[in-house]
Amino acid sequence: MDSKQFKEAAFSSIEEIVKYYDNIEDRPVLSTVEPGYLRKLLPADAPEEGESWADIQKDIEDKIMPGITHWQSPNFLAWFPSSSSFPAMLGEMYSAAFTGAAFNWVCSPAVTELETIVLDWLARGLGLPPCFHSTGPTGGGGVIHGTASEAVATVVVAARDKYLREATAHLGLEGEELEDAIAERRGRLVALAGASAHTATKKAAQIAGVRFRSVPAGPGDGHRLTAAALRDAVATLRARGLEPFYLTATFGTTDTCAVDDMAGIGGVLADDAAAHGREVWVHVDAAYAGAALLCPEHRALMSAAALARFHSFNTNLHKWLLVNFDCSGVWVRDRTLLTRALSVAPLAILANAHTDSGLVTDYRDWQIPFGRRFRSLKVWFVLRSYGLAGLRAHVRRHVALAEGFADRLRGRADLFEIVTGPRFALTVFRVRGKGEEGEGEEQEVRNARTKRVYDEVVEGGKMFLSSTVVGGVFAIRHNPATPMVQEHHVQKHFEVLVEAAEKVLAAEGA
């Protein structure tokens, strides 16, 4: 494909993509193919000779599209959104054009420098305390990782190494003796997260080779990690001779968008550090809800002062902030805590005066992978195209849509009961039953009913939501934070739910 053919192919692809977005609502939101569908459609081997773009492009609609779940459809309300915007798509185009491995500054200085700048822009926009800015007092700064789980794995490794370095410094050992001492101590370390936190922390502990404990956070606490529960967990571990070194605090849990007690957590861990002489690293996982921090009215649950006591923070710009997947912004209070854990003596072929000068950032030492894409470009395009005001309006529009949805549920209290929310545009609800006014019904019966309604809706194909189980309650999650969702879509979602609930209840009565 020469550049002339590429231009034609690219124009044709853009036309197809525009059509796809213009008509996305007409497609069934959830793919209904059976496992193994694609192998039946494709040859067993790669072609020996090249094929024309026209032949390839045709297969996108015929063979790929049936296996696509349309995350940008206004009827996609599942999990959390993975938002798309046209400016971000342009960013991906230029990023692919400038492709390179970009493992150090000299690989393409713009890749590194734009990343530092847009993450500073965001840090200020989100109201993060100055310690998280690259220009801040503690040598902090931001980096783009792929996903929140990559961010959590990375900071668990950094936290583990910080702890072990500090815990063995007084021994005055080096070489294999130091290695032995670290290995012995490493075996006692425990990473913590609230029971409502994402499984990313458990996986990160598996990756880093440390123990993991989940701290209870149930319905009585609003599904949030409380100071009391954390204090108990830490005391239990210490009594066993184990050493908590890391905690994920969640701003917007996966199931219900609960926010852990940030001020309380900071207090408990300050007491613990004073008593034991060694601090626990706190990472705030705000993968989805972090976007809401653009709006001052959402900052009450985590003040800048509370956050400034913690070590790292991440929010996925690809969730609610219109930057196409993947793009997780990660900020640390002290960047040397990442680079000390993740840098290795560089290869001879990487030698360059800029790295030696210490004046530049080599982001490979802030992450697990070696090379990196030019992801800041799409962030820059989005921030400039929307402006901070536009992004705040984007978040507030979704929050208002969710309020409207919750009002509709409340208006049919005969059918629905809100379990949590609306919070950060997420409403978690269940279906009521005719006979349960007196609370005489078993939870199992209620759960089965809500599950029937959920299945009815998803199998109907008009919308795609997630279900969950929180505190023993089977519930449906409605999150309209996908860019294209409008008021009339939410009304339609509600109508589909009412219809399904009435059908299930009628069948029960029959």
Next chain:
Amino acid sequence: MDSKQFKEAAFSSIEEIVKYYDNIEDRPVLSTVEPGYLRKLLPADAPEEGESWADIQKDIEDKIMPGITHWQSPNFLAWFPSSSSFPAMLGEMYSAAFTGAAFNWVCSPAVTELETIVLDWLARGLGLPPCFHSTGPTGGGGVIHGTASEAVATVVVAARDKYLREATAHLGLEGEELEDAIAERRGRLVALAGASAHTATKKAAQIAGVRFRSVPAGPGDGHRLTAAALRDAVATLRARGLEPFYLTATFGTTDTCAVDDMAGIGGVLADDAAAHGREVWVHVDAAYAGAALLCPEHRALMSAAALARFHSFNTNLHKWLLVNFDCSGVWVRDRTLLTRALSVAPLAILANAHTDSGLVTDYRDWQIPFGRRFRSLKVWFVLRSYGLAGLRAHVRRHVALAEGFADRLRGRADLFEIVTGPRFALTVFRVRGKGEEGEGEEQEVRNARTKRVYDEVVEGGKMFLSSTVVGGVFAIRHNPATPMVQEHHVQKHFEVLVEAAEKVLAAEGA
């Protein structure tokens, strides 16, 4: 930006990108900006109100381009290539359009299924033994990671957990007792790699919390890891009570494209497993040179039979195989070794009948991150656009260009001496001096002379190469495996080198 505005912006961006590729040769290949250049050009804060695409696009040429090192320039000969192709760029466009987090099969079945299929296509194209095919006898298969370092980190974690699971199985423990036993044993584990291997293994060991040892591989062994060196290293560790559990064997080392003694390594580790009852996981890192396996004439250094004794293999399709960064193909002989180490009990909101059925692949359990992009699309487009014959021709063309370059060096044996190669299109050479025919010159003097020539060339801005130090020899690396390099470029590279060498030698004589 609505879809009509996007279409205009995208067409205009495509025009710019085509112009960029058509004229890339005219740009200075290496960016010469000073550290901090971009902060001076951009505002301190994100704009409050949105800006027009025209204003944003203008800044790409004015502000970003000066900070870009042009990896696709035919004068980019540094490190290894990070190749670009127009079909892969179309793949990125569609991938961005279908954006989603794709952490399990139902997120978009096509994302998972196309990945499995194209990696099977490649496994067959590369001549990998059937155990690495998803349809093979041992339940293997492929997955796309971002980079080779991510692949290595992932398999080190999987290898560590396999070893610990097997080493503690006979104890009959569970719960905290099992955890204690694993923690104790984990402290003895050692990951290994040859001294010429990429630093990714050392970093992976840091991430996984295990020890690391580099096994000597010097000029006397052709910079490759030999059976004898490995046997010695393993014996030394065992004598200390440490337990080697993992080895990276390299097919094409970073400095010189050396290939470790694959058959010999397999033999040593088979003996070791027989003696100690526990096998060492071998991962083959073929990050760059793996592409050459498409051509049967490059398979002699690693037979399928030798590879079949090992556990995992990766090659970066973004290096030599025309798939834009990032895209590392990773194959394992037994996929349960990844999923057992990397899966965690899924969140309630991920529950779906397909995952429960066990019939589908949830690739999140084959990798560190949770979500994933639709990267198989660009692989599919490249494989179909070029065909296997086209890709083989692509590799052979570069190998021939390097042979021609080496012939030119040999034709000026008064100026240049080849240190290693050409091998997989990489030639490593140094500058001769007038007075050294009798080997009377110190290495330091020779090294300084080659460094002067290297600096002269790179500062001249006409081409960008890497230098390295191998076995104490400072040498220049020439790797013309970037797609646009043609015969006349290689001739020009040679002329620039001759001119610089003659200038430096003349200055010495003056």
